[in-house]
Amino acid sequence: MRERKESTRESLMEVEMSQGGGVSPSRGAACLGEKLASMRRAPEYREDPGELQFGPSHTVLINVQGFKTDKQLRPQPGASVWNSDHVKMPYSVRNTFTKQGPFRNEDKLRWDLIRKKLNKLSNVTKSETIEEVIKSYNVNYKNEWKFDALHLFFEKGGSKPELFRVVKAMAELALKLPDICPKTIPLLKQGMNHSLTLSQEQISCLLANAFFCTFPHRNSTHPRAEYSNYPTINFNRLFGESSQRKQEKLKTIFQYFRSVTETPPQGLVTFERRSLVGPHDWIHCDSKISKLHITSEGAIEKEGKGMLQVDFACAMVGGGVLGSGLVQEEIRFLTHTELIVSRLFTEKLSDRDVLCITGPQCYSEYTGYSDTYRWVGPHTDTTERDGWLRRCTTIIAIDAIKFKSEQQQFEMRNVERELNKAYCGFRSRVQAQGYPSVATGNWGCGAFNGDSKLKALIQIMAASEARRDVVYFTFGNKELVQEIWNMHNFLQKQHFTVGKLYSVLKKFCERRRYNPAGDLYGFIYQSYADLKSRH
Template sequence: MSRYILPSSESQRCLDRFSLLDEAEEDADGLCSLWRLIENVLDQPVHSSSDLSDVLSTISHLVRGSDGAAGDYGTLKGVVESIGESFYTQTWPQIRRCALDMPKVFANSSLDILEPGKRLRLSREQAASLVAHQFLCTLAAPSWRAEYYDFSIWYDSNQRHPVAAEIYITTVLTYFRDMSQLDGAVVLEYSLHALPVDFSSEQFLDAPLSPLTVTSVPQFTTELEELAFQQSSGAVVVSANKDIGFGQSATQEELFVGNCPEACPAVLVTPTLKPDQVLVVEGAAPMLRITGQRRDISWTPLPPEDRRGGRLLFMDALEIDELDADDGILVDLKPFSVDRELQKAYTAFSSWLQQSNSTVWTGLWGCGAFNGDPTVKMIILWMAASMAGRNLCIVCDASQEDFAQQFDEFAKSTKGGTVSDLQSILNSIPKTTERLHTLEHILSSQQASE
């Protein structure tokens, strides 16, 4: 099994660019232990935002030779200054402690990189240490990605979405400030799942359709990732990229991961998802309740008793704009597309033990930047939920109200059917139907047959 090497490993060595250590600590190649350098830098006092940026800049130059994406640290300094004295007396000491605990909590100084069927279980102490090092930017890039593995992307003054970057930094700092209020007995789990080799959708054709509800909300919120909302048997679909994780904007995936610092270490151990793979993260505590999406977002504090993480299903949909659609056929309706999305969803929905009244919550998965057709995608998710024995709840915001009403009408008319019935409905849609017009065709056909 491949491993991700942590900065506490003796194998991690670099130039002592600032002559922080005695020359005697250099090896024959003139390199020093990265960990000894980190310990030295973290001994520097931090009493101002400039002190903090000096520490982070020193680490960044040791690790990568420049400040990289962190730039001038302006956004980070602004958030820290808005917090005030409590950052230096409460938050920073916790970050420093968790970072320096790494050799104690990771005896092997490494992590197992996930493979299908494998799980990584971390104590809250271990997760906090990894998050601290993502904040300090001491970590090396995993072999499958060159960026978006630490939090330096949020630090520069120049941000594509300034509000989002400020929220994500606030989330991380809140996590460390209030760490003592979290349940220390919680075990966090990161698991990679692949479609069973003997899978065949044919064996599920007679399966009855699971209960489906369509819920309209004024705006999306991150409440869906909270355990109190999901309950222990539930889960929420994360509309993921194949390289999962956090980012600089405010997509659903970026909001859900950015709001759960303990979900962020998943980027260190999760290789690029293959077409039949999904990632599941359980127990990562959300810190805030974020409302809205993309440019219109705001947040409110989450009470400590609600900071319990549910189950996140990271599923990457087909990127329709990357596929050839010059033949006039709606890409979503091509057999390859339907099979791929059905297999992806089934893999996610069957990834945990069957429990009664188990509900999967989802937005319009794969229908934003990935340009999927909402009707086709939601029918596929309903098929997958029925095959896996899960209830399905589709959550739509105010901009999707018309679709919500029409799909709810369709769902009620199909109640009592089977997976085979939904497959027949998909097959009946003319392949040249334009995107966003598939539901209109289905409803018209149903009315004509009455």
């Protein structure tokens, strides 16, 4: 029986190819589908944001009127707010510590202590001084935090005088925080649809403070801690438990600080939290399957330049970038270092939330992946800027489910969750001349145990519903290129809509409960063959 089904499937595919299916099936193709050069990308195709302005759903940390007048990036005046809806800033008058005296205890401003200690780095000559400074205003962690990775970096990181010049400049930058970021920063919480736009200079100042671990209430990882549902932002975890990974991370991060302290970048970056109000009605979607370019070569951030680039995110955005993690998301956050600031204000992503970042700049070249990752040198980003002076680089952070077993992902509730997550990331509220293509790959596969063929289909469906074409990178897997392209080509030629494909997918998931060995693509081919034979 199985032999008959396989034969039917192969015959059906041969018929479809003979009807104008482009390239006939051949194992080992590196690239198939539409030409890469024909896929839409910014700046030619971009989602025009309109005029820069603040409002109930958009916080802008620069003076908007000044920007409109002469494109100057002056900080927006404001006050520091100390509550559960905003970032608690190091310079706040509410950020205090108790100093014990001989007769009475006295509350002191922590920022005064931070300022005094960071000024000591004006003539720093050894990394131990950096450790002493950071621990001086984080006394609760004096015996807990380790700095062996940081010390090894300075010992083996090249010219010490040059590195210490960077540290001095970083300290000076960090101390400008009250002047550069006077307006309070809202927390982007779960369920919100809110954007935050700030200058690259403001980001560099915030990250300098993160490096020196000045952000209050952000050190405890206890489940009941105030910021337990937020990623860590202070850099203390990066400094201890030395490894080759951390040495390469520190090289990459220091390249960023070297760049921004020598030549401060003059642009803006927008962080937008998007949330779906409810689940999408997939079964009634009449969208046609969009175009596909699929390749085993290249990378999302390079060949996908100008497209909507997918970050295979952790729910805590940035994942292990400040720890030991070093895969797709962490590498992106390192080379485009401004992304790390999102950890300051982005609450853990829920099932219907995504984070979209527009305008981050690339500062470093690298090779390798995970244990083979190596910082190569500085990168000069020549990406064009849009009307808001943002780089025409848009990254969408979507987190996949981490499955304990392969079968779990074929439960329909999990398929729908992934569809809604991808659609939330891919959809757009604004259209200028069209939508840039989605640049993506094996989202949620590998350590998350996702099935690459299912995840490809889910992303193609979500992109089709969002009216975007797809550029898919399989990262060296030529066989997967062929399998996904064959399926995509079949769906287009049989005029499948997203809703029709959803119905077949639902039937497969129901059947898989009783036959866990079933093959998804084989089932789709066979379902069509059975339908065709009945008519």
